Amino acid sequence: MKLKIAVLPGDGIGPEIMEQGIAVMDAIASKFGHEFEYEQALCGAHAIDEVGDPFPEKTYDICRNADAVLFAAVGDTRFDNDPTAKVRPEQGLLAMRKKLGLYANIRPVQTFKCLLHKSPLRSELVDGADFVCIRELTGGMYFGEKYQDNDKAYDTNYYTRPEIERILKVGFEYARKRHHHLTVVDKANVLASSRLWRQIAQEMEPSYPDVSVDYMYVDNAAMRMITEPTFFDVMITENTFGDILTDEGSCISGSMGLLPSASTGESTPVFEPVHGSWPQAKGQNKANPLAQILSVAMLLEHFNLVDEGELVRKAVDASLDACVRTPEIQVEGGAHYGTREVGMWIVDYIKK
Amino acid sequence: MKLKIAVLPGDGIGPEIMEQGIAVMDAIASKFGHEFEYEQALCGAHAIDEVGDPFPEKTYDICRNADAVLFAAVGDTRFDNDPTAKVRPEQGLLAMRKKLGLYANIRPVQTFKCLLHKSPLRSELVDGADFVCIRELTGGMYFGEKYQDNDKAYDTNYYTRPEIERILKVGFEYARKRHHHLTVVDKANVLASSRLWRQIAQEMEPSYPDVSVDYMYVDNAAMRMITEPTFFDVMITENTFGDILTDEGSCISGSMGLLPSASTGESTPVFEPVHGSWPQAKGQNKANPLAQILSVAMLLEHFNLVDEGELVRKAVDASLDACVRTPEIQVEGGAHYGTREVGMWIVDYIKK
Ligand SMILES: CC(C)[C@H](C(=O)O)[C@@H](O)C(=O)O
Ligand SMILES: CC(C)[C@H](C(=O)O)[C@@H](O)C(=O)O
Numbered sequence: 001m002k003l004k005i006a007v008l009p010g011d012g013i014g015p016e017i018m019e020q021g022i023a024v025m026d027a028i029a030s031k032f033g034h035e036f037e038y039e040q041a042l043c044g045a046h047a048i049d050e051v052g053d054p055f056p057e058k059t060y061d062i063c064r065n066a067d068a069v070l071f072a073a074v075g076d077t078r079f080d081n082d083p084t085a086k087v088r089p090e091q092g093l094l095a096m097r098k099k100l101g102l103y104a105n106i107r108p109v110q111t112f113k114c115l116l117h118k119s120p121l122r123s124e125l126v127d128g129a130d131f132v133c134i135r136e137l138t139g140g141m142y143f144g145e146k147y148q149d150n151d152k153a154y155d156t157n158y159y160t161r162p163e164i165e166r167i168l169k170v171g172f173e174y175a176r177k178r179h180h181h182l183t184v185v186d187k188a189n190v191l192a193s194s195r196l197w198r199q200i201a202q203e204m205e206p207s208y209p210d211v212s213v214d215y216m217y218v219d220n221a222a223m224r225m226i227t228e229p230t231f232f233d234v235m236i237t238e239n240t241f242g243d244i245l246t247d248e249g250s251c252i253s254g255s256m257g258l259l260p261s262a263s264t265g266e267s268t269p270v271f272e273p274v275h276g277s278w279p280q281a282k283g284q285n286k287a288n289p290l291a292q293i294l295s296v297a298m299l300l301e302h303f304n305l306v307d308e309g310e311l312v313r314k315a316v317d318a319s320l321d322a323c324v325r326t327p328e329i330q331v332e333g334g335a336h337y338g339t340r341e342v343g344m345w346i347v348d349y350i351k352k
Numbered sequence: 353m354k355l356k357i358a359v360l361p362g363d364g365i366g367p368e369i370m371e372q373g374i375a376v377m378d379a380i381a382s383k384f385g386h387e388f389e390y391e392q393a394l395c396g397a398h399a400i401d402e403v404g405d406p407f408p409e410k411t412y413d414i415c416r417n418a419d420a421v422l423f424a425a426v427g428d429t430r431f432d433n434d435p436t437a438k439v440r441p442e443q444g445l446l447a448m449r450k451k452l453g454l455y456a457n458i459r460p461v462q463t464f465k466c467l468l469h470k471s472p473l474r475s476e477l478v479d480g481a482d483f484v485c486i487r488e489l490t491g492g493m494y495f496g497e498k499y500q501d502n503d504k505a506y507d508t509n510y511y512t513r514p515e516i517e518r519i520l521k522v523g524f525e526y527a528r529k530r531h532h533h534l535t536v537v538d539k540a541n542v543l544a545s546s547r548l549w550r551q552i553a554q555e556m557e558p559s560y561p562d563v564s565v566d567y568m569y570v571d572n573a574a575m576r577m578i579t580e581p582t583f584f585d586v587m588i589t590e591n592t593f594g595d596i597l598t599d600e601g602s603c604i605s606g607s608m609g610l611l612p613s614a615s616t617g618e619s620t621p622v623f624e625p626v627h628g629s630w631p632q633a634k635g636q637n638k639a640n641p642l643a644q645i646l647s648v649a650m651l652l653e654h655f656n657l658v659d660e661g662e663l664v665r666k667a668v669d670a671s672l673d674a675c676v677r678t679p680e681i682q683v684e685g686g687a688h689y690g691t692r693e694v695g696m697w698i699v700d701y702i703k704k
Contacts, residue, residue, distance in 0.1 A: 090541050120473050120578045141509060146544040153548035154510040157493060161503045187595070189442050192498040196505035219599040226472045226578060227603055243539070244596055247571040251579055 001303065002035045006066035006268070008059065010044040011089060012277030013287035013339075014072030020289035020343025021070055021296050024315075027350040028300065028308050039066065043096065044074025044089040044277070054092025060099055063268050068299050069100075071272035072292060077279050097137050101266025103163070104170045105135040105242065107274060109229075109249040112258060114320050115329060119254030121226060126252055131232035132174055133249050135242025136167045137263055140193070142239050159193045159238065164200045170264075171236035172208045181233035182213045185221045185241060197238065218245070225249055250274045257288035257328060258316075260295035262302065269302055271295040285338035288326040290316055293346060315349040353655065354387045358418035358620070360411065362396040363441060364629030365639035365691075366424030372641035372695025373422055373648050376667075379702040380652065380660050391418065395448070396426025396441040396629070406444025412451055415620050420651050421452075423624035424644060429631050449489050453618025455515070456522045457487040457594065459626060461581075461601040464610060466672050467681060471606030473578060478604055483584035484526055485601050487594025488519045489615055492545070494591050511545045511590065516552045522616075523588035524560045533585035534565045537573045537593060549590065570597070577601055602626045609640035609680060610668075612647035614654065621654055623647040637690035640678040642668055645698060667701040 005025070009018040022038065029036045041059035048054050054074070063069050074089045096102070109131050116123045136159075144156030168184075175182040184201045186194035198215055205213055216224065218241045224231055225248055237245060250259050259274040273291030281287050293316060301309035319325070323334045324345045330336065337345070357377070361370040374390065381388045393411040400406050406426070415421050426441045448454070461483050468475045488511075496508030520536075527534040536553045538546035550567055557565050568576065570593045576583055577600055589597060602611050611626040625643030633639050645668060653661035671677070675686045676697045682688065689697070 088541065094542070120477055122472060122474055125472055142542055144506065148544035148548055151513045152511065153544040154496065154508050155543045155545050156506050156508055158506040159504065187592070189440065190446070190494055191507045192500035192505040193507050196500055219595045222574065222596045222600040223603040226600070240539070240592075241596075243571045244574045244593075248574045248578070248600070251575040 001305065003037070003068065003303065004066045005036055005038050006063045006069040007038045007040045008043045008069060008071045009040070010072045010074040010277060011046050011076050012073060012279040012282045014044070014074070014277055016283070016285065016339045017273065017287055017289040017292040018070070018072045020339060020346075021072075021292040023343050023347050024293050024296050024312060024350065027347045028312065031311075031350060032305070032308055034305075034308075043092045045076035045079065047092060048087050048089065052087065054087060054089050055095035055099070063096070063100060066268050068302065069268055069270040070295065070299060071270050073273060073275065073277035075277040075279070094142065096270070097263065098143065100268055100270065101138060102263035102270055103136060103138045103167055103265040105137040105246070105261060105263045106170075106174070107133045107135070107246045107250065107259065107261045109133060109253050109259070110255065111253045112255050112320060115255045115258070117254070118329065119252055121229070121252050125227070126229055126254070129229035129253065131229070131249070132178065132234050133242065133246045134167070134171050134174060134234065134236040135246050136163070136238045137242075138239075138265070139163045140239035157191065157193050157238075157240070159196060161196070161200060164197050165204070168201055168204055168236065171234055172204060172211055175211045175234040176208065179233040180211050182211050183221070183232055183235045184213060184215050185218050185235055185237035185245065186215065187218050187241075188215070189217060193238070221245060222248060226252060246274075257326070258290045258294060260291050260298050262298045264302075271299040271302070285340055286327055287339050288328065289339050289343045293343070311350060315346045318349055319346050353657065354389070355420065355655065356389050356391070356418045358415045358421040359390045359392045360395045360421060360423045361392070362424045362426040362629060363398050363428050364425060364631040364634045366396070366426070366629055368635070368637065368691045369625065369639055369641040369644040370422070370424045372691060372698075373424075373644040375695050375699050376645050376648050376664060376702065377422075379699045380648075380664065383663075383702060384657070384660055386657075395444045397428035397431065399444060400439050400441065404439065406439060406441050407447035407451070415448070415452060418620050420654065421620055421622040422647065422651060423622050425625060425627065425629035427629040427631070446494065448622070449615065450495060452620055452622065453490060454615035454622055455488060455490045455617040456519055457489040457598070457613060457615045458522075458526070459485045459487070459598045459602065459611065459613045461485060461605050461611065462607065463605045464607050464672060467607045467610070469606070470681065471604055473581070473604050477579070478581055478606065481581035481605065483581070483601070484530065484586050485594065485598045486519070486523050486526060486586060486588040487598050488515070488590045489594070490591075490617070491515045492591035509543065509545050509590075509592070511548060513548070513552060516549055517556070520553055520556055520588065523586055524556060524563055527563045527586040528560065531585040532563050534563050535573070535584055535587045536565060536567050537570050537587055537589035537597065538567065539570050539593075540567070541569060545590070573597060574600060578604060598626075609678070610642045610646060612643050612650050614650045616654075623651040623654070637692055638679055639691050640680065641691050641695045645695070663702055667698045670701055671698050
């Protein structure tokens with residue numbers, strides 16, 4: 001297969017982990033006889049510095065014309081406490097989502113046996129947790145009408161039927177591919193937008209008789225996720241709730257540094273780690289490349305390269321088993337491996 | 353002291369736990385020579401059944417003319433999955449908040465040593481967690497303009513400067529009474545309303561030089577609360593985020609059934625347990641009355657009855673130490689005590 005990949009390394013540790021992601025793609029390409037062609041593009045703080053725009057038009061063009069985007073992370077502490085900054089790295093992220101129509105953000109929450117002790121939850125609670133959070137990514141308060149002056153401000157949580165239908169469709173279909181259990185998370189006891197979500201989900205239920213659906217208020221979901229994470233199979237929710245719940249979800253697994261995500265929609269899909277740009281660790285060869293590498297696995301699977309995706313996952317598991325790990329997940333007394341060393345080990349495993 | 357207390361037992365287990373709350377108030381009154389006068393009023397599902405309104409005008413009058421409201425819980429499963437129900441118990445709650453101007457919802461999150469093992473978090477993480485969540489309760493998406501038809505819907509997250517200032521003032525002052533650390537939780541990288549919150553908090557900072565303030569995005573806060581709950585002292589946020597975070601907070605302590613709350617504002621303050629009406633346990637004498645009893649402690653402290661509040665807390669601690677506990681927190685092999693038995697034990701302790 002021939003694939004054109006837009007490569008967006010972004011800020012902080014982004015370029016380092018991306019290097020390993022690409023190395024893994026190359027190893028897969030040569031093993032399976034595929035042809036992956038890459039085109040790098042600017043985004044984030046980096047892009048602000050170079051061209052004054054966190055998601056430049058040129059980057060957009062490169063993404064649009066690619067089959068998939070492999071993204072690392074954006075964000076820089078310089079911008080975090082500067083309310084006067086008019087252009088911010090995160091705007092690049094939001095622009096990318098909107099322009100590529102990435103309405104479905106898909107985040108598998110998976111535990112790794114050897115990292116269970118890293119979870120803030122008791123091991124017996126989180127053991128076996130394996131669910132997917134689907135977050136609507138181009139609507140709601142993120143993109144609704146906003147206003148702010150010195151005395152008042154508002155955001156509008158606006159959703160239309162087509163926006164809700166298309167994301168719920170993703171949820172129902174995902175549930176079908178998994179354990180046929182969909183949890184629709186909303187605040188229908190308070191919000192009009194949530195009531196429309198719930199109404200539409202209820203209308204769609206009969207078309208998916210093999211999927212069992214339950215409805216949960218967001219405050220309950222935030223609790224259930226930590227008191228009984230194994231309850232969930234596929235959870236779906238709107239943008240703002242999804243921002244909170246997907247982050248909560250990724251941190252309960254204890255494997256934050258290992259979690260990939262996919263954002264799909266109207267145009268080119270994007271694959272990226274769940275974690276951020278960790279500016280403090282930049283250039284130190286200590287960031288964990290596994291989430292980036294597993295994002296490559298999701299990318300491959302998206303194009304039905306099932307064996308290829310599986311081999312990447314197997315290689316990652318093997319590296320964990322062999323204790324070839326970056327410092328933050330290394331076992332006591334284990335040797336220190338850097339970003340590059342972990343990546344190279346996985347590449348070698350794939351090539352074997 | 354003479355106090356007029358409006359008593360709102362509500363639904364489910366509400367009346368049973370309220371009975372114990374009142375018994376404790378009476379014990380305190382006779383021990384310290386106070387005069388507490390009660391007036392019962394309808395609210396919740398109960399009030400819908402009797403007068404068709406979950407927060408009837410008469411209840412409002414009784415609350416308005418009281419010095420404090422002691423509230424138990426509302427809600428009934430009958431309404432939960434009935435999207436056609438036009439009148440719902442929760443509307444009573446929202447009406448009460450709005451009409452009494454209860455803009456500050458204060459929820460201490462406290463751990464009890466003997467219940468640490470009940471926490472979903474690892475004991476070593478949650479041990480020592482002791483913070484207060486302050487949630488704005490009469491603004492934001494809960495009360496902003498709403499619209500819904502078959503094809504679209506919206507809610508408006510609207511805040512004005514005075515609304516933000518008065519709640520932040522509560523936060524700063526609470527921090528002063530505690531460990532001088534205030535965490536303002538928002539989503540200022542995305543929401544206009546959050547940017548106004550952050551701007552105003554920054555303006556107010558110089559007036560509280562003894563309070564150290566930090567700003568945290570809501571997605572981060574949802575993670576931090578489970579990865580490092582001891583980080584927080586006083587956390588403050590807007591209504592919708594507060595709904596999610598306060599619930600997450602109360603469940604990490606492992607002591608959900610023991611957590612009280614206060615809602616204060618323009619008129620009569622309300623004191624109530626954090627937990628819900630648990631309709632399934634209604635009439636079974638097994639609900640834990642401790643959150644209701646600790647709500648009484650908060651009520652007393654609100655009126656500067658410090659010794660009285662402390663005695664109630666001491667009595668609660670003693671009941672836990674003596675393993676006089678309701679089933680869900682009883683130690684293995686411990687005797688079974690009902691709602692009434694726990695309440696009576698605490699009353700006896702106070703009278704001694
Ligand atoms: C950086 C921010 C705008 C973004 C969001 O809120 O969507 C991030 O938190 C995320 O979840 O990807
Ligand atoms: C019942 C519901 C309207 C209410 C809320 O969302 O405020 C509840 O969840 C709470 O937190 O008190």
